[in-house]
Structures are given as structure tokens and as C-alpha cells.
Amino acid sequence: MPTFANTWNTSGLNTWLLKKALSLPAPVLRGLSGGGVVYSQGRTLDPQIQFLWRSLFTPPSGRTGLSLTNRSLESARQAWQDAASLFGLPDNLRVRYEQIGADAAGPTFGGVAPISGLLIRPARISEDAPLLVFFHQGGGVLGGHGLSKAFCALLAQEARCPIFLPDYRLAPASRFPAALDDARIAFEWAQSNAFRLGAKSGRVAVGGALMGANLALRLSLDLRRDFKPMPAGQLLITPLVDLSDTQIKTGASLGMWPLTTGDLDTMISHYAGAGTNLDDPRISPALEPLINGQPKTFVVSAGLDPLAAQGEVLVKRLSAARTQNSLSKIRHPAAGFRPVRRRGR
Incomplete structure (x- = not known):
């Protein structure tokens, strides 16, 4: 059967x-x-x-349909996009989507392509709401803004704030620090265009999921170092901020990821490139010696989340540095995923 x-x-x-x-x-x-x-560690999988x-997503081989093993990157990226599309949105969602990047005269990513991405405008925007620049997940290798579109559409409506999902170059065609360079250009462009992008307050916050959270945190640290205008706040969803953390692979071996340990090795190798030290704070921003002067930070960890410890350690360090922060633990979802909202609710 x-x-x-x-x-x-x-x-x-x-x-x-x-x-x-x-x-x-x-x-x-x-x-x-x-x-x-x-059930694991006091938490249940949604x-x-x-x-x-x-x-x-579990064929006889034991690998999930989201695995990178024995398939092209193009195929894997499409599989992740297809999976993201399964997470439906409620019927009462009232947001408008706008593609950004059609103007060839705009800023460029390292001189390669115009700034591009997706702007999500909710029907109601609060007067004091910032624009949120949100970097998608995918390990710096998979996907595009479509991976975070559903989550950000819900967030935009609930928070009554516009959200800009910029695209950034993906590995292995463009290895680290290409994604980080793109993230900074996108954020600074958004700061210069906050009103046009829907932020009545003119303020801009930053956020991301998994590797996107890595980019967001590293960006805030770099802006502080360079004495540049800081984000109004940062939202870090199941942050992957220490690539040297061995618990990442432990989570994969326990079935807490839709990826195998081999998949994770492949993704990290693609993103970091040969010879990159994963203990380097540039690629693992949680290892930054000084994290003073960071914006108000909201960290979210998931149910079966092998990255939960990373988020908790980061929050403790931010607290020690007297940065206002909050940690929210969602009991059921897995890392990087959210439960489907029931239609019409």
C-alpha cells in the first residue's frame, strides 16, 4: 500500500x-x-x-524529502519552497505584497544585482511601528524570501508593522561573507527608505530565523562597531549564531531537524567555505567577545529545538551587557517551523 x-x-x-x-x-x-x-526534554513536537x-517527507531511505543528499541544490531549494507553501494562512489575513528591486538605478548587492526582496504591508500600520528587515532561513544555502513569507505575513498583521524580506546571495556560488555583505546593504537601504517602505515612525528594526538570525545579530554588532545608526530592535527566531556548536548535529541525529548530520555538514561547508574557522565571531556572532550596546532583543526558541541552548546563552550574555531582552519559548513547533493556523481563525 x-x-x-x-x-x-x-x-x-x-x-x-x-x-x-x-x-x-x-x-x-x-x-x-x-x-x-x-517528546523530548520536556517538549513535544507539533x-x-x-x-x-x-x-x-520520510522515504524508505530514512532521509526526509528535505534532505540535500543525492540531489542538486536546485532540487533541494525547490523542495524547501514547496514545503514552506504548505503552511497555510488564515482567511482573515489582510496584507499586501510588493516586489522590491525593479528599479535598476537602485543600490546593488556587491555590484551584482539590484536590491531585491518582498515588502509586506499590513492593512493597518501603527504610527510608532518600525519597518522590520527580516532575513530568511535556509542555512545561507537554501531558499529565498519565500521560506519566511507566511510567518512574516502573520507577524506583519499581528504587529501592525511593514516587513521587508530582502534576498541575499546564497552559497556555494557566493560563500561567506557574501550574505552578510548583502544583509548590510539591504538594511542600510531600508533605513534610507523607511518612510517609502511604510514605516510612519521612520524607525527600522532587524530580525531573522536560523541563519537569518545569525545575519541579523552580526549586522547589529558590526553597526555598533562602526558607529552607524543602530536598529530599533532585533527579533531572533531560533537563532543559529554559533556554527561551531556540536549540539546542532546532535539534534539532527535525534530527528529534531528535517536534515541529516551529513546535510548539515554539507550546508556549513557550502556556506563557510574551505579554511574558515567556525569559531570566528564573524561567522558565529554569539562568540563575539563584547556585545555591549545592542538594541532591545527578542529571542524565540521552539519546541524540539537543538538551538534552544544557543538562544538561552545569548540572552544571558545580553543581560550581562545590560541589553534589554526577552526570551520566549514556544513549546510545540520544531526549530525554524511554525504550526499551521486554522483557516478562518
Whole structure:
């Protein structure tokens, strides 16, 4: 009898049907994914994520459909985009999307291409709300702003603030520090165009998920070092801010990632390049000796999150440096993912 994974891999099961399946009650989803609650370190895996990982993305090889093993980067990137598209949005969402970067006269990423990305404007924007420049996840190798589009659309509406999702160059075609260079150019461009991008206050905050959070933190540290205008605040979602941390691979071996340890080795190798010291604070900003003068920081860790310790250590260091900060622990989702919001709610 074919499994959901086989159906997905061989016939491209309709996305609409997948979204409908994800709206089923939690016990049904757990039953379809093999039954039982995935529980570790006092936290449980969200049943919708469990359904995707165990039923849709687990072929007989044991690798998930999001693995980089034995496939091209183009194929892997498309798989991640397809997975991101499964996470539906509520019917009452009221935001407008605008593609940024059509003006060839605008600033460029290292002289290669115009500033590009996606601007999300909610129907209601608070007078004092900043523009949030949010860097997407993907390990510096996968995806584009589409990986964070659904999350940021929800955030824009809830926070009543515009959000700019800039694109940045990806490895291995453009290794570190290309993504960081692009992130800074995008942020400084956004600062110069905050009003045009919808921020009535003229203020600009920075944020990111996973590797995007790495870029956001490193950017804030660099701006402080260079005596440049600082972000109004920073939002770090399941931050991957220490690439030398061995717990990253431990999480993969325990099934806490949709990636294998080999996948993580490949991604880090692609991003860092040969000879790069992962203990270097430039690529692992949590290891920066001095983190004084940082903007107000909000750190979010997830349920089965192998990066939770990184976020907690960072918050302690920020507190010691007298930076106003907050740590929020979401019990159920896995690192880098969010549960699907029920339609119409």
C-alpha cells in the first residue's frame, strides 16, 4: 500500500489536499504519521510538523524529502519552497505584497544585482511601528524570501508593522561573507527608505530565523562597531549564531531537524567555505567577545529545538551587557517551523 511519502514523491500530491489534511485533529495526524507523541526534554513536537516529517517527507531511505543528499541544490531549494507553501494562512489575513528591486538605478548587492526582496504591508500600520528587515532561513544555502513569507505575513498583521524580506546571495556560488555583505546593504537601504517602505515612525528594526538570525545579530554588532545608526530592535527566531556548536548535529541525529548530520555538514561547508574557522565571531556572532550596546532583543526558541541552548546563552550574555531582552519559548513547533493556523481563525 503506498504511503503518503510515496504519493508525494511520485505524483506530486495536490497542495490543496495537503493543506486540508493538515487541518485534521491532532490525534488523527499523529495516527497518520505512525502514532504516538514525539517528546523530548520536556517538549513535544507539533502534530502537524510530525505529520509532515514522518508521513510526507520520510522515504524508505530514512532521509526526509528535505534532505540535500543525492540531489542538486536546485532540487533541494525547490523542495524547501514547496514545503514552506504548505503552511497555510488564515482567511482573515489582510496584507499586501510588493516586489522590491525593479528599479535598476537602485543600490546593488556587491555590484551584482539590484536590491531585491518582498515588502509586506499590513492593512493597518501603527504610527510608532518600525519597518522590520527580516532575513530568511535556509542555512545561507537554501531558499529565498519565500521560506519566511507566511510567518512574516502573520507577524506583519499581528504587529501592525511593514516587513521587508530582502534576498541575499546564497552559497556555494557566493560563500561567506557574501550574505552578510548583502544583509548590510539591504538594511542600510531600508533605513534610507523607511518612510517609502511604510514605516510612519521612520524607525527600522532587524530580525531573522536560523541563519537569518545569525545575519541579523552580526549586522547589529558590526553597526555598533562602526558607529552607524543602530536598529530599533532585533527579533531572533531560533537563532543559529554559533556554527561551531556540536549540539546542532546532535539534534539532527535525534530527528529534531528535517536534515541529516551529513546535510548539515554539507550546508556549513557550502556556506563557510574551505579554511574558515567556525569559531570566528564573524561567522558565529554569539562568540563575539563584547556585545555591549545592542538594541532591545527578542529571542524565540521552539519546541524540539537543538538551538534552544544557543538562544538561552545569548540572552544571558545580553543581560550581562545590560541589553534589554526577552526570551520566549514556544513549546510545540520544531526549530525554524511554525504550526499551521486554522483557516478562518
